Amino acid sequence: MKIYNTLTRQKEDFEPISGKKVNMYACGITVSGEAHIGHAYQALIYDIIRKFLNKVGYDVTYARNYTDVDDKIIAKSKETGIPADRYAAMMIKKIDEQMARFEVGEPDIWLKATENIDNIIDFTQKLIDGGHAYATPDGSVYYSVESFGGYGCLSNRKIDDMLDGVRIENDESKNSPLDFALWKAAKEGEIYWDSPWGKGRPGWHIECSAMNRVAFGEQIDIHGGGRDLIFPHHENEIAQSEALTGKRFVKYWIHNGLIKVNGQKMSKSLGNSLLLADILDKYSNDAVKFALLSTSYRNDINITDALFPEAEKQVGAFYKTIFDAETSGILQDETENTDVDKLFNDAMGDDFNTALALSHLFGLFKQVKAYLSAKDGKALSLVKKIKNAYSLLGLFKQPAAEYLKLHAVKEEAPAEVVALAEKMQAARAVKDYATADALRAEISQMGYTVRNTPNGYELDKKN
Ligand SMILES: [Zn+2]
Structure with missing residues (x-):
């Protein structure tokens, strides 16, 4: 069994830390909306990896998380007037249903950020005690990137280059612009938990480190996620976990490619975000899986x-x-x-x-x-x-x-028949039924019938 390891940038023989036992974690969804095809693809890939490893004799325990508190969820909560925790719970229920419809297997362990606040606080406190993090007067806690020698190992970046790339932000209370939040002080009206540093909520990166520690302890065999998570998310996970334990956190880092739509990055702001539910309304699970898996998981998929x-x-x-x-x-x-x-x-x-x-x-x-x-x-x-x-x-x-x-895939009607059907729809729209009927007869002569549906019309070939 060979696996490409992002950390070493090569394919390696797969040798789990302890015999045939494999502990595997994949970063899950931030539940600020319904499942889109990118979520579905990622869930599908890691489910298949788990199933295949089990098939060839490994004993896999697979954990995935839901990020159920973050800025986007809080923004949605403000927009909809639904409390953030209820909004997240609603989305999780929806996403679970959509993934089940797509027949993606569930992980063995589900983890949620909001159910691990104590673990996150404990992890954060230990990082402060170890000199890897510091609290600021406003009640936030930051990780001190320069306190960790290995920072940049996964994404192959050097701290000096990263510093050159960031704007010096004078308005922040951070010691260095590279430092990232482990705990965010709550702003007025935001969801919060009590902590030694005041009311607040966890940063995103610490969630995965803390939940890995809860699920598996200090080291895991496989950690997966989308390629866009390599930096900073996974780099930060390494910094947090390895600063705490002094041990290598993950043996094999694997990253899936990203979904593009007609060559463009898929994003809500571009309006080209494809919802899983909409795709499954149109196509079979078999077809969607066949399409997604026809590209090897490390490459990007272009949905045309x-x-x-x-x-x-x-x-x-x-x-x-x-x-x-x-x-x-x-x-x-x-x-x-x-x-x-x-x-x-x-x-x-x-x-x-x-x-x-x-x-x-x-x-x-x-x-x-x-x-x-x-x-x-x-x-x-x-x-x-x-x-x-x-x-x-x-x-x-x-x-x-x-x-x-x-x-059953219907043969598409010839262009001239489609053109007549379009004209017929236009005539119907202005209640010109005489013209519509004449067009219907013409279409019939060409061997097709027009069937009206709630979504427009369908052309059926006559037998
Ligand atoms: Zn993560």
């Missing part, structure tokens, strides 16, 4: 308008072959000897290469088709093996007939 429809078409073709095999009436022949599991495990064992694993499907289904046209019962055996191996990625778990019924 064609990505999910193309994936749906491809997955539909695979399901059709499964359906044909399962309804062929040919007797199953067990002598089929393709080692699908080995193909799959070899791909995934090389830094979880889902892209390679999925690319094998094309050859495998081609083989199934060849068996089918020779009326060879090996088709059924091979289909069984494919379904078995690829269920780990969430694929081919639905009965084929059901999938094909629900997600």
